Amino acid sequence: MEGGTILFSGFTRLCKGLAAVLVIVYVISQLVPPTIDYLALIPGKTVPFAWNLLTAGYLEQSIFGLILNIACLLFSGKLLEPVWGPREFLKFIAAVNFSTSISIFFTAILLFYITGRDEFLYTPLSGFHGVLSGFLVGVKQIMPYQEITAFHVFKMQAKWLPSLMVLVSIVVSFLTTESMLYLPFVIFGTYWSWLYLRYFQRNPETNLKGHRSDDFAFSTFFPGFLRPIIDAFASICQKLFCGNAQSSSDEQDSYVLSGISLPVSDPIEASRRRQRGARALEERLGTTKDEEEAVGGDRSHEDASEIV
Structure with missing residues (x-):
């Protein structure tokens, strides 16, 4: 009983406030369904309704998704916020949420021009799961070798959680159309959270930016036999887009x-x-x-x- 009390206690005020925002937005969308057209990301309506690039990440359209988002937010915040600090934790959420929405917007526009299918432009897209995927990347950053046991049988290190999340999302997306709508959030949320933590997050203790450890390189999201290929590709992209200055910074x-x-x-x-x-x-x-x-x-x- 005492262990259960400890498990469901100690949630930060910031995470409780964000959870309240998710609940309020969900209730509004259910009581006034037309608000979804203004809060969700609908690429064909983003101009002039550009604010949906910000609001889409905080709108969950299903009760199951809402409960899952709130639970993951509270437990992830309990782990990550004390390490990063409230300000950096909030900056991380805002940065990942906005960059994920921007990526999905341009991807939808590109797919529309390739296929000519209107559903890519006018399907309401929303959800907090892009940020939740980013939280798993945060766990990979601060405790990569922590062993996690699932159902008292399956064991794995925490560094594989983001990769497992992406893999499961890809598999599930082939089963139902609704699940496919979550896939872009998971993929882009994982990538942008890694990019932010790798190069832009400021360490409150050292006042330095980024986490440049080899254990947090992009190739560590992939199995060992693929890492030489991923490292070579990443090196080429780095030289093309960042120049020698960025390459030398990795030293x-x-x-x-x-x-x-x-x-x-x-x-x-x-x-x-x-x-x-x-x-x-x-x-x-x-x-x-x-x-x-x-x-x-x-x-x-x-x-x-x-x-x-």
């Missing part, structure tokens, strides 16, 4: 302070940080030396007193 300069290595991608910033680190280290060594001299002086005084 990650670092500075060391108190034995902790912190990644830095900007050479100028790295130089400044190394200088600050050196000064701090010198000050710390100087303080330690003064303390040792003081202790030594006290001991000499004590020895002299004993002799007397």
Whole structure:
């Protein structure tokens, strides 16, 4: 009983507030169905109703989806928000939600021009599951090697959760048409959340951007035998779109302070940080030396007193 109480407690106020927003938007859409045309992402109506790029991510059209979204939001926030901080947690949700909606909009337009089918333009698309997929990427970032047990039988490391989510969504999308509507949110939510965490998220402790560890590279979302191909393709794309500056940033300069290595991608910033680190280290060594001299002086005084 006590374990169950702990499991369903400790949810953050921010996540509770976001859950309330999801409930309110759902209730409004059910009581006034025409609001779906203004809140959901309908690519053919996004111009001039551009606000649906923001609102679509917070509109769930089924009660099952609403319950699932709220549960995942509360438990994910309980894990991620204390690590990232409330401000960064909210920025992550906003960035992933908006970038996912933009990607789905352009994908729908492209598919319409390729196929000529109007349903790509006028099917209401919405849901919080793009951000939920991003939460799994966040779990991969902070605890990749944590072992997770499902149904007391199936065991896997947390780093495979995003890949499993995408794989299951692709398989399920072939079974029902409704499930296919969720697939773009899952795929784009997974990708954009990784991109944000990899290059743009600011670490509140180090004030540095991104998570450049090899364990968080894009190829780690794929099985081992595919990683050389993915790394080669990613390297080509990086050179084409980011140039040599971005390629060199992956070499990650670092500075060391108190034995902790912190990644830095900007050479100028790295130089400044190394200088600050050196000064701090010198000050710390100087303080330690003064303390040792003081202790030594006290001991000499004590020895002299004993002799007397």
